[in-house]
Amino acid sequence: MTIQMLKVDSAEGKRFVAGLLDRFTFGDTGCRDAVAEIINRVRNEGDKAVLDYSRKFDSPGLTIEELRVTDEELRQAEAEIDEDFKESLRFAITRIRTFHEREMEDSWLMTRDDGTVTGRLVRPVDSAGLYVPGGQGGSTPLVSSVLMNGIPAAIAGVSRRVMVTPPDKEGKINPALLLAAGEIGITEIYKAGSAWAIAALAYGTRSIPRVDVIVGPGNQYVAEAKRQVMGRVRIDMIAGPSEVLIVADNTSDPVLIAADMLAQAEHDAQALPLLITTSKDIADKTVMELEKQLTQLERQEIARVSLREKGAILIAGSLDAAMETANDIAIEHLELQVDEPWQWLPKVRHAGAVFLGKYTPEAAGDYVAGPNHVLPTMGTARISSALGVETFLKKSSIISYSRQALINDAEHIRRLANFEGLTAHERSVAVRVK
Numbered sequence: 001m002t003i004q005m006l007k008v009d010s011a012e013g014k015r016f017v018a019g020l021l022d023r024f025t026f027g028d029t030g031c032r033d034a035v036a037e038i039i040n041r042v043r044n045e046g047d048k049a050v051l052d053y054s055r056k057f058d059s060p061g062l063t064i065e066e067l068r069v070t071d072e073e074l075r076q077a078e079a080e081i082d083e084d085f086k087e088s089l090r091f092a093i094t095r096i097r098t099f100h101e102r103e104m105e106d107s108w109l110m111t112r113d114d115g116t117v118t119g120r121l122v123r124p125v126d127s128a129g130l131y132v133p134g135g136q137g138g139s140t141p142l143v144s145s146v147l148m149n150g151i152p153a154a155i156a157g158v159s160r161r162v163m164v165t166p167p168d169k170e171g172k173i174n175p176a177l178l179l180a181a182g183e184i185g186i187t188e189i190y191k192a193g194s195a196w197a198i199a200a201l202a203y204g205t206r207s208i209p210r211v212d213v214i215v216g217p218g219n220q221y222v223a224e225a226k227r228q229v230m231g232r233v234r235i236d237m238i239a240g241p242s243e244v245l246i247v248a249d250n251t252s253d254p255v256l257i258a259a260d261m262l263a264q265a266e267h268d269a270q271a272l273p274l275l276i277t278t279s280k281d282i283a284d285k286t287v288m289e290l291e292k293q294l295t296q297l298e299r300q301e302i303a304r305v306s307l308r309e310k311g312a313i314l315i316a317g318s319l320d321a322a323m324e325t326a327n328d329i330a331i332e333h334l335e336l337q338v339d340e341p342w343q344w345l346p347k348v349r350h351a352g353a354v355f356l357g358k359y360t361p362e363a364a365g366d367y368v369a370g371p372n373h374v375l376p377t378m379g380t381a382r383i384s385s386a387l388g389v390e391t392f393l394k395k396s397s398i399i400s401y402s403r404q405a406l407i408n409d410a411e412h413i414r415r416l417a418n419f420e421g422l423t424a425h426e427r428s429v430a431v432r433v434k
Contacts, residue, residue, distance in 0.1 A: 002291050003307045005283055008276070008316045008325055016312055020329050023272075024378040025240070026227060028220075035195045035224040042199035047207050053196040058134070059171040062191065066171050067207050069189035074182050077175035085176065092147055092368045093183060099370030100152045103389040115402030120395050124157035125234070127209075128392055129201035130186070131216030132177060134166035134193055141174035142217070148372050148387065149215045149236075150184045156392035161186050162211055164201060166193025194218070198225035202233050213392055215374065236387045240378040241270035241310075244362055245331035247322050248286075250279040251339040256358050257282070258289035260335060263363055265306035266299040273311040274331070276322040283313045323347040330381040333362045352381045407433050 006013040026032065041049040047064055054062050109119035130149040133142055146163065153161050163186050167173055173191060181189055190208050192200060198218075204210030214226060215236040226235045244264040246257050261273035277283050290307060294300045316322035323344060326334060330350035338344060341356040348354055352375030353365055366373045374387035401409075410433045417425035 001308060002287055002294070002304075003273075003311045003313055005287065005313045005315070008314050008321060013314060017314070017325060017328065020272075021379065023240070024380065026224065026238070031220050031224050032228075035221055035228060038195040038221075039199040039203075039225060039228055042196050042205065043203045046200075046205035050192055050196050050200050050205060050208070053194070054167070054192055057166075058193060059167045059169055059191070062167060062171045064207065067190055067192065069173060069178065069191065071187070073173070074178050074187065074189075077173075077178035078182065080175040081179050086179070089143065089147075089180060089183060092144070093151065095368050095370040096147050096151050096372075097155070100155050100372070100389055103152070104155055105390065105393060105395075109398065112405070114405040114408050116405040117398065117400040119398040121398055122393055122395050124159070124392055125212040125394060126158070127160040127162065127211040128153045128158045128213040128215065129198075129211040129233075130161065130163045131197060131201075131214065131218055131222060132163060132165040133216075133218050133222070134168070134174075141177045143176050143180045144367050144373060145216060146177060146180040146186070147184060148374050150181065150186050152372065152387065152389045153213075153215075153392045154185060156389045158213075158392050160188065160211070162201065162208070163189045164192045164197040164208075165189070166197070167191040195221045195225035198222060198229060202229035215387060215391060217374070234391075236374060236391055237376055237380065237384060238378075239374075241272060242267040243272040243274075243332040243377055244335065245274040245276065245326055245329060245333070246335040246337055247319070247326055247344075248275060248277040248279070248282055249319060249338045250282060252277070252279070252282055252337045253358055254282055254285035254289045256361075257286050257337060258293050260337075260361055261286075261290065261307070261311065262293055262297060262303050263361065264333070265303035265311065266297060267302075267306075269302050269305040270310060271306045272331075273307060274314065274329070275312075276314045276316050276325055278316055278319055278322060280315055283315055286313060319344065320347075326351070330376075330379045332375045332377045332381065333365070335360070335362060350382045352376045352386060403432075 006016055105122045107120060107122045109117055111117050132145050150161055163181050165173055165177060200208040201211050201214050213234045217239055223239055227238055242264050246260060248257055257275060264271050265273045275286060294304055297303055327349045332352040334351035335355040336344055337358050355362055372386045372388055376384040410429050413429050414426045
């Protein structure tokens with residue numbers, strides 16, 4: 001079996017969808033306990049704990065002097081990368097920056113005739129930590145993650161942006177990651193990964209000063225570490241495996257559907273590739289295309305497990321029913337590969353990002369379309385949004401009363417304060433307006 005096929009309104013289909021609605025999970029007990037121990041060690045032992053874990057799991061010979069990436073390493077990385085890659089990198093940077101500049105919020109004030117001034121003061125956090133996965137000893141560098149996390153922080157005005165990423169066995173960072181960081185102005189980079197890097201960012205060590213916000217994807221240990229330090233620092237989100245749901249009708253192309261499902265499935269054996277279609281013929285042809293295209297993938301075994309263990313093709317009685325199911329699932333990536341997709345956009349209530357039409361693969365959003373690819377997963381698109389400039393901003397309320405304004409409002413303030421039993425609140429107004 002390549003992937004299971006179910007009718008949405010069948011008993012099996014209803015059970016499958018019900019399971020998707022409750023897919024938000026934390027790490028298992030072993031992961032939680034292991035991460036708690038790592039965080040506690042980093043809090044108490046600082047650099048020593050960071051180095052111990054780094055030597056054990058990543059780079060056996062790493063020294064404290066090598067923990068921070070040097071200017072020479074950044075210059076060498078730029079020299080190692082070919083010009084074609086640099087051109088694509090800069091193209092992506094321009095697109096991402098242009099989009100996120102529209103997200104920047106301004107402080108504002110409003111006044112009343114009696115002299116009252118109220119408003120909102122918008123300010124960036126002082127510092128942000130960007131976690132970038134190493135991925136198989138640095139062989140799969142997530143350059144796009146550097147851009148998607150670092151550019152919004154820069155637009156917000158964060159004065160100190162820090163990147164952490166695990167080194168390979170020789171204590172090196174993939175030069176493409178260093179180049180991407182340098183291109184967007186990040187020069188404070190540390191060779192540390194997993195939960196100990198998150199702990200260092202949250203609590204600080206002698207070598208790695210603490211930050212205010214931590215963002216970036218990672219494995220279950222990274223996600224669990226972010227959960228455990230949340231509150232001490234702000235985090236972007238608790239992220240799960242990558243997800244896609246494609247809504248298709250009888251005009252859709254099974255070749256394109258299969259290609260986009262596999263683009264998610266190759267991420268991780270836990271990735272969630274889904275199709276909801278109104279056409280049994282499209283469903284059958286998609287199954288054949290999945291099997292055909294699987295053989296052409298370098299990561300076909302990972303993708304095959306994802307399709308078999310997590311994926312599904314759901315057959316709905318109508319597009320309205322398909323869209324309702326899609327909203328219930330609240331997927332990370334929602335593709336509308338249907339005739340006249342813009343007509344169906346108003347039906348979307350819950351999705352991390354929406355991709356309209358057959359010429360809009362999710363991969364475009366990953367790299368160069370402009371919107372952020374750090375998106376809510378595990379159904380949290382019902383309540384949360386993509387990472388953006390606002391992730392790195394905080395807002396303070398502004399309130400200024402004239403004497404006459406306080407006199408005008410005093411009776412209401414005192415009445416409400418007395419009702420709540422807060423007599424000191426009431427007196428703080430009374431002493432001003434006697």
